[in-house]
Amino acid sequence: METAEEQILESVVIRFAGDSGDGMQLTGTQFTNAAALYGNDLATFPDFPAEIRAPQGTLAGVSGYQIHFGSKKINTPGDTCDVLVAMNVAALKANIGQLKIGGTIIVNSDGFDSKNLRLANVPEDQNPLENGSLDKYEVKKLDITKITRLALADSGMGTKEIDRSKNMFVLGLIYWMYNRSIDKSIEFINSKFKNKPQIAEANIKLLKAGYHYGETTETFNARYEVKPAEMAPGVYRSIMGNEALAYGLVAASVKSKLPIFLGTYPITPASDILHELSKYKNFGVRTFQAEDEIAGVCAAIGASYGGSIGITTSSGPGIALKMEAIGLATVLELPLVICNIQRGGPSTGLPTKTEQSDLMQALYGRNGECPVPVIAAATPSDCFNMAFEAVRIAAQHMIPVFLLSDGYIANGAEPWCFPQSKDLPEIKIDFAKPTEEKFMPYARDEKLSRPWAVPGTPGLEHRIGGLEKQHITGNISYDAHNHEFMVKLRQEKVDKLADDIPLQTIDNGAEKADVLIIGWGSTYGAIKTAVNALLLDGKSVAHAHIRYLNPLPKNIGELLKNYNKVLVAEMNNGQLIKILRDRFLVDAIGLNKIQGQPFTTEEIKNKLSEILG
Amino acid sequence: MTTLIDQTAPKLTPKDFVSDQDVRWCPGCGDYSILKQVQTVLPDLGRPKEEFVFVSGIGCSSRFPYYMDTYGMHSIHGRAAAIATGLKSSRPELSVWMISGDGDSLSIGGNHFIHLLRRNLDINVLLFNNQIYGLTKGQYSPTSEKGKVTKSTPMGSIDHPFNPIALSMGADATFVARTMDRDPKHIQQMIRRGYEHTGTSLIEIYQNCNVFNDGAFEVFTEKTSKKNETLFIENGQPLIFGDNSDKGIILDGFKPKVVDLTQGYSASDCWVHDEQDQVKANILARFFDNPSIEGHLPRPFGVFYAIERPTYNDLLNQQIAYAIEKNGEGNLDKLIAGKETWTIN
Numbered sequence A: 001m002e003t004a005e006e007q008i009l010e011s012v013v014i015r016f017a018g019d020s021g022d023g024m025q026l027t028g029t030q031f032t033n034a035a036a037l038y039g040n041d042l043a044t045f046p047d048f049p050a051e052i053r054a055p056q057g058t059l060a061g062v063s064g065y066q067i068h069f070g071s072k073k074i075n076t077p078g079d080t081c082d083v084l085v086a087m088n089v090a091a092l093k094a095n096i097g098q099l100k101i102g103g104t105i106i107v108n109s110d111g112f113d114s115k116n117l118r119l120a121n122v123p124e125d126q127n128p129l130e131n132g133s134l135d136k137y138e139v140k141k142l143d144i145t146k147i148t149r150l151a152l153a154d155s156g157m158g159t160k161e162i163d164r165s166k167n168m169f170v171l172g173l174i175y176w177m178y179n180r181s182i183d184k185s186i187e188f189i190n191s192k193f194k195n196k197p198q199i200a201e202a203n204i205k206l207l208k209a210g211y212h213y214g215e216t217t218e219t220f221n222a223r224y225e226v227k228p229a230e231m232a233p234g235v236y237r238s239i240m241g242n243e244a245l246a247y248g249l250v251a252a253s254v255k256s257k258l259p260i261f262l263g264t265y266p267i268t269p270a271s272d273i274l275h276e277l278s279k280y281k282n283f284g285v286r287t288f289q290a291e292d293e294i295a296g297v298c299a300a301i302g303a304s305y306g307g308s309i310g311i312t313t314s315s316g317p318g319i320a321l322k323m324e325a326i327g328l329a330t331v332l333e334l335p336l337v338i339c340n341i342q343r344g345g346p347s348t349g350l351p352t353k354t355e356q357s358d359l360m361q362a363l364y365g366r367n368g369e370c371p372v373p374v375i376a377a378a379t380p381s382d383c384f385n386m387a388f389e390a391v392r393i394a395a396q397h398m399i400p401v402f403l404l405s406d407g408y409i410a411n412g413a414e415p416w417c418f419p420q421s422k423d424l425p426e427i428k429i430d431f432a433k434p435t436e437e438k439f440m441p442y443a444r445d446e447k448l449s450r451p452w453a454v455p456g457t458p459g460l461e462h463r464i465g466g467l468e469k470q471h472i473t474g475n476i477s478y479d480a481h482n483h484e485f486m487v488k489l490r491q492e493k494v495d496k497l498a499d500d501i502p503l504q505t506i507d508n509g510a511e512k513a514d515v516l517i518i519g520w521g522s523t524y525g526a527i528k529t530a531v532n533a534l535l536l537d538g539k540s541v542a543h544a545h546i547r548y549l550n551p552l553p554k555n556i557g558e559l560l561k562n563y564n565k566v567l568v569a570e571m572n573n574g575q576l577i578k579i580l581r582d583r584f585l586v587d588a589i590g591l592n593k594i595q596g597q598p599f600t601t602e603e604i605k606n607k608l609s610e611i612l613g
Numbered sequence B: 001m002t003t004l005i006d007q008t009a010p011k012l013t014p015k016d017f018v019s020d021q022d023v024r025w026c027p028g029c030g031d032y033s034i035l036k037q038v039q040t041v042l043p044d045l046g047r048p049k050e051e052f053v054f055v056s057g058i059g060c061s062s063r064f065p066y067y068m069d070t071y072g073m074h075s076i077h078g079r080a081a082a083i084a085t086g087l088k089s090s091r092p093e094l095s096v097w098m099i100s101g102d103g104d105s106l107s108i109g110g111n112h113f114i115h116l117l118r119r120n121l122d123i124n125v126l127l128f129n130n131q132i133y134g135l136t137k138g139q140y141s142p143t144s145e146k147g148k149v150t151k152s153t154p155m156g157s158i159d160h161p162f163n164p165i166a167l168s169m170g171a172d173a174t175f176v177a178r179t180m181d182r183d184p185k186h187i188q189q190m191i192r193r194g195y196e197h198t199g200t201s202l203i204e205i206y207q208n209c210n211v212f213n214d215g216a217f218e219v220f221t222e223k224t225s226k227k228n229e230t231l232f233i234e235n236g237q238p239l240i241f242g243d244n245s246d247k248g249i250i251l252d253g254f255k256p257k258v259v260d261l262t263q264g265y266s267a268s269d270c271w272v273h274d275e276q277d278q279v280k281a282n283i284l285a286r287f288f289d290n291p292s293i294e295g296h297l298p299r300p301f302g303v304f305y306a307i308e309r310p311t312y313n314d315l316l317n318q319q320i321a322y323a324i325e326k327n328g329e330g331n332l333d334k335l336i337a338g339k340e341t342w343t344i345n
């Protein structure tokens, strides 16, 4: 046996692709954990169909998971991949476009039989494994199905069950290729199938078989080493956006001593926040799976009225349903956090694909003049910070706050140098206390925020409601001038919040330059990588990423003046750009992508280069 | 519902529950009586005022909280049940009341209404049924009778109406009662019973809208017809009604029948009401005939059904207490760190 040659690589992108039943998401996350624990920096991109089990073997059923890991700073899951694992023809067909020329394809040849060809709409005589169309790549053809069946022939398991373990073989093989230990995955399998030792054993056997296959066969003549990345000292973990968001909410609850009440209704890609929070009852977290989104947000409002921090989570169609209640919370001036994990729209749209098309909805999507603060998370780990911020703003300013995330960062993972509880700021909250004077529910402090008087407090009995309020007393008022005054007051309250949020910083590049690219939300990684590359080329470009979308940081107008051109990159048809043009009369240029997929670094680089001339 | 009564606190009076806001219902509206009865009963419940919260939706009836000097929220159309659910789940020690109309709870809020009943939160629901949309000036509602001519049904309504009592039984409510605005004593009684019940107490109140649907319940409320058209049910008592208590209800198999107690039948032959008998409560709930039909059954008032079932608010808070007991109070650092970490020096 010859030992394979070892090569050192700075970074690698692997894309696992197969049928939705092939376990590619699990394979991907297992490899991600291993890479993270090894000390690589990384970013991931799960890309799966909306159907749980779309017809097997078809293009619609292809599920993919991309991981970009390296010994350098990694900001995106990578535009193109170095290695493509394709479990069948459909997976190859759907993903070959993303593979670099000269890249490696590991295919399960059993997934290329005539049935699979037919299901993927590939004519029999054009089997890509035979027609030379893959000549530009290095193709490793393995009959993974056969190997799996042979390895588990004595397991006593049925063929269907056996076939389901194929992904473990792939995982073992990839571990071998990148010199990673299989131990953590063995631990994982043992705990996952604690009560099914037979299945655990079968999976471990295949994992090892995959690893040994790499070692003993000569299919692979090279093994790769991707060294740990240089990262700031600290303790790290791997984190996904929705997880981070849930932790951020819990952290804010601990730091404000306000119990969380989550009222919600399941929807992709927001459900995982419900799943997470429902586990944390020992933090006093109450989760309520309501009968619909309206009930979810309304229950959260009821809980806020009672002194909890009311939270509601959803996506596109669900957010649309909540709007009337968000208007109510705006008039009641109660804290509420609305987390919108955006997905492709309109209507049911693209449930599992990403988009940033709900910014205008968050800003303006209610009846009447109904301004609310809107903030957005930029990366998976940033979901923690912004969730914490959302609670802080909502509770201290007595106002509903929109927190925008999206499917891309919700499900994407990255290493996170997580904070210690002691380093997080306290969120100081004062409920109204009984007074001798007559209680005025709509009296205001310097933030223009009204008192939070919770039921049960003697002497503060008062009524609130959705009808227009008289200033200070909170009594119903249809007075013309009072209404105009209150509309302007509610706006001023949001505007004033600008005093309580950080100023806008330039993330990358100089304070004055030729072109400024502005992004918000999940486009951060792609913009960061593109601007890094251009700066290395000596280009005059800078990047600002807006996390506070309403109100905008006070210095944005000034900051824009330092650049000759402003480019606004968004995964929508141009929404933030309209706000910036409206507010600052800046002749901004738009870069828009509405394909349910995040920007590639290349797309951003190309546009910037075009503008830079 | 058990609460400690503070012996030292001065006893509250109905006046203590009257807010400083002018009541703006139309003169003669049935809502006035209901407000008065609630203000009459509350001081007797032995609870401090600050523990009462009234949550309503939208409609004439839903203005109710403004007139009560307690905590209150006038919310949005149909959603009071959901808001009250969030409040009661997170603050189970409060006495939460929901005020709603037939449109509010049975049209736009129908979904929340049935789910509230099934979850059995410990909330008292006063459903003001005037069989009309009052606030929007007189369109038919989901409880309006078929054929009703209103502004939106010039040729008569073709909608089959809901029977709120049967609907509530179908949604597995644990306390179901009906009363009427014109019978102050009975409302008070029902409110007390509802308050004492642990779980969602659904009290349907026939309420006259004298502007848009005057006389909708006349046959049940007017002296001349009341005795013959209504059946006041009481636990353990035979079902007897009529001018001189001369009629009774017997069950012929599952079929209820009116019998004449002066002609061969006696009270001991009659069906004896049992609030815990779900099958019979369902039959009683279906006493919903149009009073103009020959041979119709009388309309029952009182508590149809009352059973104990764990409440959502108790179960939720028990889970929280159990989680804390089992896992200890949440440790934020542990939570954030998760299962696997690595250190970079």
Ligand SMILES: Cc1ncc(C[n+]2csc(CCOP(=O)(O)OP(=O)(O)O)c2C)c(N)n1
Pocket: B058, B059, B060, B061, B062, B077, B100, B101, B102, B103, B104, B105, B128, B130, B132, B133, B134, B135, B136, B141
């Ligand atoms: C979302 C919404 N739709 C419609 C309305 C208009 N609206 C207000 S009250 C009402 C019906 C009220 O009827 P009901 O609940 O029976 O109360 P009532 O006035 O009869 O007491 C309607 C349709 C509204 N306020 N909000």
Ligand code: SF4
Pocket: B024, B025, B026, B028, B029, B030, B031, B060, B061, B130, B134, B135, B208, B209, B210, B211, B212
């Ligand atoms: S419209 Fe009818 S229900 Fe409304 S206040 Fe007037 S009488 Fe009462």
Ligand SMILES: [Mg+2]
Pocket: B059, B101, B102, B103, B128, B129, B130, B131, B132, B133, B134, B141
């Ligand atoms: Mg009505």
